[in-house]
Amino acid sequence: MFSFKKIKNKEGFVWYERPGSVFKKIDIAGQQNKLVRAGFTIIELVVVIAIFATISSIILLNYPRVSQEAAINRSAQEIAVAFRRTQSFALGVRSFGGDFPGYGVYFSKSLPREYVIFADQNQNGAYDGVLEDKERFKMGGLPQITKLCVDTESAPPGNCEDATYITVFYLRPDPSVVLSSNLGTHSDVKIVLETSFGFKRSVVSFVGGQIETRDGE
Known part of the structure; x- marks a missing residue:
């Protein structure tokens, strides 16, 4: 046994x-x-969950800021592209309504989220309303035009208070540019964009045809 x-x-x-x-x-x-x-203890599991929740909260809290920063950068680049596009219309002698006018870009404080590429049908170098609209742009998201500045580069500090509108006009067929506002003609103009979180971008156009996008004003 x-x-x-x-x-x-x-x-x-x-x-x-x-x-x-x-x-x-x-x-x-x-x-x-x-x-x-x-294996995991209860305490370890709670710690892991807490860390995950903290990281998720940080990401969610920062998302609006990141989204606004991306939106304002995109809007500034789109304005710069609109300048070049308008210039190509003028230099390419693009027809509009059977004519071959000059073309310009129009900004107004009364339209903080819009701007217009227009055809100067009556050849006065100014925007005369929707009948001259070639293309109208609306900025998506929260960026908006907060300031229209003139002569900040050529005669600093310039004027960012009194301009109610700005026109960047490209003459046909010459590559010259006329920069104007309700204050007269200028050597440079600047469009300032801003979001509710305080992000700022600016687009500067010079009388020689150069275009710059910048951080801040």
Whole structure:
């Protein structure tokens, strides 16, 4: 008849072994205990959840700022592209209503989220209303035009208070530019964009035809 030897280790686990057995002893209870100890404790799980929640909150809180910064950068670049597009219309002698007028870009404080590429049908170098609209643009998102500045580069600090509108006009077929406002003609004009979080971008047009986009005003 078989006899078994009772064995108990220091951790209190008990098993029975037959003397002379060639079978390997396996401490099943001990292995299970190791597996349990290798897993997450409740405290560790709570800490991980808290870290994840904190990171998610930071991302969600910063999303509006990141979104506005991207939107204002995009709007500034689109205005710069509108200048070049208008210039190409004038230099390419683009027809409009059967005529071949000069073309300009019009900005107004009364339209803080819009600007217009227009065809100068009556050849007065000014925007005379929707009948001259070639293309009208509406800025998406929150950026808007907050300032129209004149002569800030040629005669600093210039004037960012009194201009109610600005026209950047490209003469046909010459590559010359006329920059004007309700204050007269200018050497440079600047359109300042801003968002509710205070992000600012500006687009500057020079009488020589150069265009720059800048951070801030």
